[in-house]
Amino acid sequence: MSRTAVLVSCAELPSGDGDEDAVVSALSALGFSVSWAPWDSDYDFAAADAVILRATWDYASRRTEFLSWCESVPSLFNPADVVRWNTDKSYLVELLDAGLAVVPTSLVPPGSPAAFPTSDYVVKPSVGAGSRGAARFAAGADAASHVAALHAEGHTALVQPYQSSVDSEGELSLVYLGGVFSHGFTKSAILGSTLDASGLYLSEELAPASPPADAVALAEDALDAASALLGILRAELLYARVDVVRGADGKPLLLELELTEPSLGFRQADEGAAMRFASAVRQQLA
Known part of the structure; x- marks a missing residue:
C-alpha cells in the first residue's frame, strides 16, 4: 500500500x-x-x-x-503539543525542576532585570533556532544591552553559565527514533561562527561519535522526564535529539532536548540510520 x-x-x-x-x-x-x-x-x-x-x-x-x-x-x-512545549526553551527549567541534570538556566522575561553568573556565560532568546541571537560573555561582563535587545524583539532571555568543555569537546548529540537510540555525533562550538548561506543557522562541524554510558543514561532520563511532562509515551516521539555537554566536574549535563526540527546527523551516521527513521515513521502510523 x-x-x-x-x-x-x-x-x-x-x-x-x-x-x-x-x-x-x-x-x-x-x-x-x-x-x-x-x-x-x-x-x-x-x-x-x-x-x-x-x-x-x-x-x-x-x-x-x-x-x-x-x-x-x-x-x-x-x-503540535510537543512542538508548542519544545519551541520555547523555558522547558529546560521544567526539566531542572523535575530533577534532571541540566545546564543551570534562568529566564529573564521582558521587563525583568537580569542577574548574570560570575563565570563566562551565554545569553540567548528562549525562542530561537540555529543559535541565532545567542552570545557569549566573559566573566564580569554586563550583557544588559543584549538582554534589552532581546526584550525589544519580544523575547524572554535565557541565561546559562558557559560550559568550557564545549571549547575542547564540543557538544554531543544523541539521536532517538521512535524512542530508541539510533546514533550519535559531535558538534563543534558555534557561538561566533558565521551564518549559513540561508541565513537561518550558524555553520558548524559535525563528526560521528559513540556516546559514553553516562551520556546515554542522561539522554534516557531526559526523554523519560519530557514524556512524563507531556503526558505521552516516549515511543510516540518519531525523533528526538538530546544535546549533552560536560560540566566543570566532568559529569554530563543536558544542554537542549530537540523535539521539533533538529538536524539528525544522518550524514554522520551509519548506513542503517535512514532506514531506522523510515521504519519509525511506519511505526508511528501503525
Missing part, C-alpha cells in the same frame, strides 16, 4: 540542507511517496499520511503562526 510522506521545510531551504537525502530513499523503499514542502506553502498537508517537520528553521520569528499551522495538520510528527 502506497502512502504519502512530506518532509516539511521553509522557503529559504525548500528541500532541506541535504541531511535527509538518504531518508528520502529509505522512505521510498518502504512504500512511501515522498516530497518536500515549506510549511507556509499551499501544499495539501491534510492529505498526507505523514507530515514530518525537518527544516522549518524560520519558525522563531513567526512562532504564533507556525504553531497555528502545526495544530491544523492531522498527522504531524512530532505532534
Whole structure:
C-alpha cells in the first residue's frame, strides 16, 4: 500500500540542507511517496499520511503562526503539543525542576532585570533556532544591552553559565527514533561562527561519535522526564535529539532536548540510520 510522506521545510531551504537525502530513499523503499514542502506553502498537508517537520528553521520569528499551522495538520510528527512545549526553551527549567541534570538556566522575561553568573556565560532568546541571537560573555561582563535587545524583539532571555568543555569537546548529540537510540555525533562550538548561506543557522562541524554510558543514561532520563511532562509515551516521539555537554566536574549535563526540527546527523551516521527513521515513521502510523 502506497502512502504519502512530506518532509516539511521553509522557503529559504525548500528541500532541506541535504541531511535527509538518504531518508528520502529509505522512505521510498518502504512504500512511501515522498516530497518536500515549506510549511507556509499551499501544499495539501491534510492529505498526507505523514507530515514530518525537518527544516522549518524560520519558525522563531513567526512562532504564533507556525504553531497555528502545526495544530491544523492531522498527522504531524512530532505532534503540535510537543512542538508548542519544545519551541520555547523555558522547558529546560521544567526539566531542572523535575530533577534532571541540566545546564543551570534562568529566564529573564521582558521587563525583568537580569542577574548574570560570575563565570563566562551565554545569553540567548528562549525562542530561537540555529543559535541565532545567542552570545557569549566573559566573566564580569554586563550583557544588559543584549538582554534589552532581546526584550525589544519580544523575547524572554535565557541565561546559562558557559560550559568550557564545549571549547575542547564540543557538544554531543544523541539521536532517538521512535524512542530508541539510533546514533550519535559531535558538534563543534558555534557561538561566533558565521551564518549559513540561508541565513537561518550558524555553520558548524559535525563528526560521528559513540556516546559514553553516562551520556546515554542522561539522554534516557531526559526523554523519560519530557514524556512524563507531556503526558505521552516516549515511543510516540518519531525523533528526538538530546544535546549533552560536560560540566566543570566532568559529569554530563543536558544542554537542549530537540523535539521539533533538529538536524539528525544522518550524514554522520551509519548506513542503517535512514532506514531506522523510515521504519519509525511506519511505526508511528501503525
